[in-house]
Amino acid sequence: MSTSVATLYVVATPIGNLADLSPRAQEVLRSVAAICAEDTRHTGQLLSHFGISKPLVALHDHNEEAMAQRVVSRLLAGESLAVVSDAGTPLVSDPGFRLVRAARAAGVKVSPIPGACAAIAALSVAGLPSDRFVFEGFLPAKSSARRERLQRLAGETGTLVFYESSHRIAESLADMGGAFGNERPAVIARELTKLFETVLDGTLEQLLARVLADDNQRKGEFVVMVQGAGDDEEAKIAEGRRLYTKLNEHLPPSTAAKLAAELSGAPRKALYGF
Structure with missing residues (x-):
């Protein structure tokens, strides 16, 4: 693959199953001068699995603003680089947008290498309306702020898509029931593409009961999808x-x-x- 024109590649990585890293993504990661990674240890393990050895540059929420200009300087000097997150598509509830914005402002070519995205993967198997959806990412950790955010979304007619952590899944489902009504249809996708993948559907009340009744359903990484207001x-x-x-x-x-x-x-x- 030619890298004669410096390019910043935004490379999607697997969300669980390593076989989901595309051949093109592997080729790009082998071709670039360095890889900007959210967690260099995590990305190092992924690269090692595929026999790829490249310098890694830490790029995360705490240093991205400062690092963006350094990375752009390398791009302007003619080096092609890649940016990855720990899992899935960079910038989707993950670091990267400041770097991409800075690169585009400097006239650097930015090219996507598409692949896994937990939100889209979950929506594709949910059986909820997908012609319109609203991606909300992670809700606020504090209960008062979370409830306020959910109340603002109560009238949204598109399907709502959230990411949630294992230690807040039950609380978030309860707050969704309070904001949207316990009878609102919803789907929980847990540990997608991994060994213990589960996709549960029902009303928000039913899903909360299933999560509370089974410790295993409170483990892992979650995508919660809630059907929008009906009319x-x-x-x-x-x-x-x-x-x-x-x-x-x-x-x-x-x-x-x-x-x-x-x-x-x-x-x-x-x-x-x-």
């Missing part, structure tokens, strides 16, 4: 309840409900006691 009326009610929750912090319940109903178009009676 205009449901979306209005979801928005009305979000507004009511905020207004009720400062106003009497009757006044809060009246204003929320006027602003959202939802029936006033639907905003009480939810």
Whole structure:
């Protein structure tokens, strides 16, 4: 593969099964001068598996701003480089966008080497509407901020896609039920492409019960997908309840409900006691 024109390659790596690293990705990783990696130890193990030996440059959330210009300087000097994350497609809830932005601003060619992405892989097997979806990545760790974010999404009509960790999966499912309604259809994809891969579907209430009943379903890495608000009326009610929750912090319940109903178009009676 020719690297006569310096290029920054954005290379997707496996999310579990190492066989998912494409031949083209392997060829690019062998051809570049160095590889920018989120965790050099993790990437070193991946490269070793494929017999690839290349210098590694640490590029993560804590140093990306400072490192971006150094990497761009190498690109401008004629070196082609690659950027990878620990798993999946870089920049998707992973570091890399500052480097890509800096490279593009400097006129450097940036080329994708596509491959695995947990969000897309999960959506492809979920059986939920996929013509429109909203990728939210990781929710806030603090419960109050997480609930506020979910309330803002309650009226979204596209399928919602989240990443979640093992130690917060149960709490997040409970908060989703509170924001979207326990009967909202959802799917949990866990440990995709790995030995203990599972894909569970049901209502948010049913999924929470299954996760709480089985310790194994609280281990690993999760993609949670929630069907969007079904119609205009449901979306209005979801928005009305979000507004009511905020207004009720400062106003009497009757006044809060009246204003929320006027602003959202939802029936006033639907905003009480939810």
